[in-house]
Amino acid sequence: MKTRNYFSWMVIVILTCGAAVGARAQEAAPAANATGTIPVTTQSTLAANAYEMGLVQREDRLFVDEGLEFFRQAVKADPQFALGHAALGYFTADPKEAKQEGALALKFIDNASPDEQLLIRWMNSTKNGETVVAISAMNDLLAKYPTDKRWGNMAAEWLCANQGANERGEAVLVRLLKNDPRYYPAINNLAYCYALSGQAQLAPALMEQYVAALPNEPNPQDSYGEIMRMLGDYPAALEHYQKALAINPHFNASQAGVASTYALMGDERKARTQYLVAIQGTKERSTQIGYRILYAMTYYRENKPRLAREEFEKVDAEAHAAGLTVQEAEIHRAMALFNPDAASALKDLDEAREDLSDTRKSNLLPGDRDNELALILQARVFIAVNAAKTEAAQATLKLLENMAQTSRSTPVQAAFHSANGAVLYLQGDYAGAIAELEEDPQNPLSLQLQAAAQTKAGQTAEARKTLETLAAISDERMETALAAPPARLALKHDATRPAQGGAN
């Protein structure tokens, strides 16, 4: 494996050339200006090297856990390494570690050069939800270090993945690639940005470059497969997933990719076989449960609701035993969305809310809880609206409104506006409903109702366009499984009215 050898050598070179790197680290600012990268200030050679390796793993190779380990080594080698603490706090998924490391970064921030201090502020602010501070620091650093590839890529990823500011992220990535057309982490991110911002046709060419840059790594092929699946080109998706598995047969994400592609193609039996392989191929309990949920969904896709419910109940018991609260809630939400009986579906959602309110669960992050709770309440409003249960819909909407008034979370905001749109639809205010549903444009259920509202409002052409958008969505989500097939059917029959069905 040529590429892996290359990375192994890189580790050795970086870790054994400590003296030179360390000297540069101590005189960080002048060296940084010379190389066009943000300076790194630490008194420890080992810390500087470990920080660099953290970036190699996390940013260049996309190996998240390995990168984190190097950042941990960096702050262990130099406990007063402010940027090291900030990077660990920024990249970790553990909220406790993030909070602790962010505080340590601020404690030792005077040890860092002025531009590092800006980077530390950006990292901390993005984690703390201080978006205005983060944007200001980001723009200052992007202007001062236009050729710092890692920094630009990191900022662009935040813009696209966390802020949904795809065009801005794309602009940063395009500029980076103009300076270095072979910088593959940016190629990968740009492809994803394009695929999700209405310029999907530009993504495959970038994926070709990514694959060519790392021919012996499975991830580029896996990414390529995922992009092609999103574009609805299932044979191409399967081909790339298989190539990833040929490079590394244990690359389980591609195994799951194969399964989901078969599920989207309608070959549910084959999908289940492949999901079982993926489930057996992972030791991560949460990942296993995630695949089990997808496995259960294949029965719904086959219109076998009883078998699906039985599967979901089994997975629910396992998720409960494993203490995976959000997954438990997600399972109940799925059962509700696929439940043809409104009263029973609302009971499923009550159980989902109970899952989240179990305060004994220590692994539940407030952000995760709020986002899942918002989706549960949104589903409750949709189900109540479809069953013309006005009182239930309005009471649930009030709960979501209270959440939206205090939460900056985009999913919470989107869920509230969408649910408000559903209630307005029920009240016959179709113009109001359309405006609100447009705030949740990636949710298939919102798109479905938006098309219905547009039809009711006499906006036939717009309704068709919305249906086309919905029909083109190709992903594993339960909302997509519910709303996209009827939209495709409606379009096939050249109907301008949205398809019936969906949530309950």
Added chain:
Amino acid sequence: MGKNAMRNRLWIVCVLVLSVASVAFGTDYAIVVNPANPARAMSLVELAKIFKAKTTIWPDGKGITLVLREPNSPGTKFILERVLGGTFDEEKAVLNDPSRKTTVPVVFAESDDEVMRIVGGNAGAIGVIDVYNITGGVKVVKIDDKQPFDPGYILKGR
């Protein structure tokens, strides 16, 4: 190795869930002043008074200059309607009133960068820009105790 792809999947999920931000919420507009200006917050009513040239100086006595993008740009249209509450044509007339030159002059800039350059170089200037363009050269002022991205922020674009 699997973590590599997992990260891509998380990326996708993030974007699927969060990309509504760019499409649905558009951008938030930020009210910015010179960093030397002690102002940190003001009400929408106070901001409207500046736009209407009814408030002409800051509390420290410095004259106010209003810096906006071209009057026909979608952003300025949105801001005028939100801040002044009337129709765009009515509010444009308020900005173009010749008597303003001696009260609160209005400078129209061609870009957000130019808005920031003017505000950064004029201690009495107040400007409006897309929040994604702010830099350390200007200071963001809260409106009705809210800043961009806060729930209920009045200058949230669509």
